Amino acid sequence: MTLVAVTACPTGIAHTYMAAEQLEKTGRKLGIKIKVETQGAMGIEDELSAADIREAAAVVLAVGIPVLKRERFDGKKIYEISPQEAIKSPEAVLARIKSDLGL
Amino acid sequence: MAFEFEFAFPLPLGLHARPAGLIQERAAGFAGDVAWENRRNGLRADAKSVLSLVATDTRVHDPCRVRLDGPAADEAGRALRSLILETLPRLESAAEEAAPAAASDAPRILAAENAAFFRGAPAGPGVVRAPAFLHGPGPAAVDGGDGPTRPPEAEAAAFREAAEAMAGDIARRRDRSAERTERAVLAAHLAILRDRAFAGKVEEIIASRAKGAAGAVLLAADHFAEVLGASPSPYLRERIADIRDIARRLAARLGGPAAASAEPDIALSGPVILFAEDLAPSQFILLDKSRLRGLVLEKAGVTSHTLILCRARGIPAVAGCPGVLSRIRPGEDVLLDGGRGLVVPSPSPPVARYFERDAAAEAARIAGRRAKALLPGRTADGRRVEIAANIGDPEELAGAWAEGAEGVGLFRTELLLLGRTSAPGEEEQTAIYARLAAESGGRPIIVRTFDIGGDKPLPFLPLPAEANPFLGYRGIRLYERYADLVLVQLRAILRAAASGPLKIMVPMAATAEEMVAARALLDRARSELAAAGAPHRPDVEFGMMVEVPSAALLVDRLADHADFFSVGSNDLLQYAFAADRGNPAVRGLARPLNPAFLRLLKSVVDAAHARGRWVGLCGELGGDPRLLPVLVGLGFDELSMTASAVAEIKARLGALDAAACRALVEGMCAAGLVREAEERLDAFAAPGPAADGLIAPGLVSLRSTSRTKFEVLQEAAALFEAAGRAGSRAEVEAALWRREDTFSTGIGFGVAIPHCQSAAVRAASVGVLRFESPVAWDASDGRPVDLALILAIPAGEKDKGSLKYLARLSRRLVHEEFRDGLRAAAGAEEIVRLVSAALAD
Helix, strand or coil, X not given: CEEEEEEECCCXXXXXXXXXXXXXXXXXXXXXXXXXXXXXXXXXXXXXXXXXXXXXXXXXXXXXXXXXXXXXXXXXXXEEECHHHHHHCHHHHHHHHHHHCCC | CEEEEEEECXXXXXXXXXXXXXXXXXXXXXXCEEEEEECCCCCEEECCCHHHHHCCCCCCCCEEEEXXXXXXXXXXXXXXXXXXXXXXXXXXXXXXXXXXXXXXXXXXXXXXXXXXXXXXXXXXXXXXXXXXXXXXXXXXXXXXXXXXXXXXXXXXXXXXXXXXXXXXXXXXXXXXXXXXXXXXXXXXXXXXXXCHHHHHHHHHHHHCCCCCHHHHHHXXXXXXXXXXXXXXXXXXXXXXXXXXXXXXXXXXXXXXHXXXXXXXXXXXXXXXXXEECCCCHHHHHXXXXXXXXXXXXXXXXXXCHHHHHHHHCCCCEEECCCCHHHHCCCXXXXXXXXXXXXXXXXXXXXXXXXXXXXXXXXXXXXXXXXXXXXXXXXXXXXXXXXEEEEECCHHHHHHHHHHCCCCEEEEEHHHHCCCCCCCCCHHHHHHHHHHHHHCCCCCCEEEECCCCECCECECCECCCCCCCXXXXXXXXXXXXXXXXXXXXXXXXXXXXXXXXXEEEEECCCCCHHHHHHHHHHHHHHHHHHHHHCCCCCCCCCEEEEECCHHHHCCHHHHCCCCCEEEECHHHHHHHHHCCCCCCCCCHHHCCCCCHHHHHHHHHHHHHHHHCCCXXXXXCHHHHCHHHHXXXXXXXXXXXXXXXXHHXXXXXXXXXXXXXXXXXXXXHHHCCCCHHHHHHHHHHCCCCCCCHHHCCCHHHEEEEECCCCHHHHHHHHHHHHHHCCCECCHHHHHHHXXXXXXXXXXXXXXXEECCEEEECCECCCEEEEEEEEEEEXXXXXXXXXXXXXXXXXXXXXXXXXXXXXXXXXXXHHHCCXXXXXXXXXXXXXXXXXXXXXXXXXX
């Protein structure tokens, strides 16, 4: 399974990156290919390409603020959670998505 | 004969009592009328009256016109113009006048503890705790009796006699006072007491037979209070207190029922915090300061003379705190935080603990600042730049050393002449310069010989009026004609130099011929002293100011006659562009970042260095933090500035790379437009911090005793401040709280990462605290926190480099091995190593 994700928090200094790291780390552990874009104080990094999005089964938005360029995900299945949730219980989050998608 | 001139008023604080006193003094020496007009508001004044001048509400940059009518009006007019535009700006002591910074947020602990507290304006920093001493409202205003009891002539005579006697008392107290600010305030009081408009008003009331002398004095004070009260300037409104203070005391002297209206002296019962509605400056002066721990004034503003005096003494104070008097019990235990403008009655133990820790952090900050002040000025790559202070009075020395000045780059001796009717003699001058030497602590002090002339006339130096004094007879150009005056000064400096590292510098030299003549005068002073057998130091370094473009272009040859050079940037700038900086129409031409000016400075520095001479700069530019990379890049060996700028400039110097600054200046010199040079400067930023520059052992505490989130954020902010990485800890603490308010920074795993981006942060930093006992943090997993990593980032977009490091650190924190490593680390060095490694990943 392939997922794409965006992480963003109000100050864009810490939680954005912790959430990204946690999703990537947990994805590796669970055998889920997950590509994460961060929208932090340094702007958009590791920006998702149109191909990344097209090939992904779903989009995970671990955000505490509105996402930039949200229209890229129009028509995709979107799971919106808080960055804290991604940091605290990434396994539960990914397991829930996996079962929801019926995979 | 009439003379008229227009100008933009130069003093940042506007025309207040002290400069008005000096203007009045100069105007009083002119036989005719001197009229002042503020063209912004149309208010006019008799310049021979301080009160009348002050009432024009003249603020900085206000367009003003002064007109003199009478004999020799043009000469007196030029003198007055130079006083206003040249001398007064140099006398303003910005540090002592400046109101403290705006209040930051009240510490959160107060709300959390449900503590009653009062907020006023911060009027003098420091935290104290002492019993309250209440001084009730002053006696109700007394009208000073009904009608006169004596004929008007007798009442007027009584008034004049009492005013003169009181002036004598104030003058004596001023002369006795060892405190500079106190002397200045007493001098301002003297000016009010002797004011022409004030006396005129009093005598007018007496002549109308409405009141006796005492009543007339109080009525006249009411009149001027009303005039000043209409001013939108809080500074001027606060001068009302001075006028009423004087009027009450004067009325008391004149006897009658008004005697009751003089403010009584206050006897403090022990170490206390004094609470009062307001306090007259004279009452403050008479207080037993050894018992005064703090001062709270319900009604006064922070720039009242009483609070200026209080700050000068270093006593914590809060101003403008409505209702506080009625809510505090006499003797009640009170905590006062003058820096935040807080008054906390009967503080609870957690509140008291918070403020005690704050006081300790403040003491550490001051100690740290003092220790740092002793370090020599140096760039990050090791280039030495001496940071010195400009002063005009030996009393400023101690303050300059405390700020970290490494010497005095300019001691302005002409201020010794101000307000005198004869030149100070050799003994008097020797004593003044010897005091500089004695208090130098081995630091070099450059004594500039008299810089006087057509633009700075003196009663004992009859100089012809000139059409254009700035291009006229001034500085060294007078030395041939007034050789005796200069020889006295040179002998006095040479004698004083026997006891300390004094240097001599001459002003305004434009040619080598002038320097040859000045050297000859110095030789003569030396041989006279030798002949008289007077102890002196013959080999005093002899340098010159570079203020005139002709001198700037001849530095390589002037080095034959000068041991060192110091650029007087204010004059060099206006001469280089032929633009008077007092003239608003052309002031904008003389821009220090104009490539022409940078090239001129560069040629001066390079030529001096090629001849093995050191070169400094002692104009206003030296204290401008924005220009520091340029001045370093130009290669100046010494920068001399107002003492209050020294600490900041020194700190910024330490972050600069001299080689990068040199490259910057080369680029700026190659520009054509000022804007191009400015863009290069704006684009110039100190190289981003290295990964291991974000953390240091000083930012780590492995045995933190903080018990609550309040104390953790307090401790973290204090760590950054003590390490010199943040300006105000209160601001950093408030910024950390603002972030905390959005949602908890407890990320789970027993870890919190409080962070902030704030203008108070100077350098991106990571602090690490490990707690003796876990602290509740509203973490997302509910666990208390035993480890906090605190991230502080400067405001603005320029620091993306450090953001990148902090993003890396955040990513590392979700890995258990990293957290375990931090928990197991045996010392601060190990923490620094672990964090640095994570940042460098």
